[in-house]
Amino acid sequence: MRPATLLVIIALIVAATAVRAQVPRHPAHELIVPDSAAKDHLDEMVTVEGTVVSVEISEAAPSRVFLHFGAPPPNQTFSALIVGPVLPRFPNLQEWRGKRVRVTGLVRLEEGRPTMRLTKPSQLRGAAWYVFPAPGSP
Secondary structure (H helix, E strand, O other): OOHHHHHHHHHHHHHHHHHHHHOOEOOOOOOEEEHHHHHHHOOEEEEEEEEEEEEEEEOOOOOEEEEEEOOOOOOOOEEEEEEHHHHHHOOOHHHHOOOEEEEEEEEEEEOOEEEEEOOOHHHEEEOOHHHOOOOOOO
C-alpha cells in the first residue's frame, strides 16, 4: 500500500472517531437506571426508573411540567420535563404522583439537575405492566 493511501485511511479513521465521540451514546439494548444514578448518564439515551414524588406545573410561558423523582425540589435526584405545545399529549400528569414510572430519552443538565425532556407519551410509562396506559386514561 502506498504511504499516501495509508495516511488517508488513518485520517478518515481519526475523523470518524472524533465525530462518534460527539454523538450521544445509544445503547444496543435498553439501559434502565434508577433515578439516583441519572446524573451518571448525562448525554446518554437511557430509561430512568423511579417514583414520582411531586408534579410541578409552571404557568409561566412557555408552560412547563416537571415530574420530580427521589425527593421534592430542590432536592430531587432527577426530573422529567414536558414543555409547551406537547403538554396536551400528556393528560392527567398529576395522577403520576406516587407512581413508580420509567421515562426514556436523553439525560441532560437543566438548571444544574439531571433532566429528561419528554416529547412523546411513549417516553413515559408505568414501571409495572399493569400501570400502563397513563392513570385516568380510558
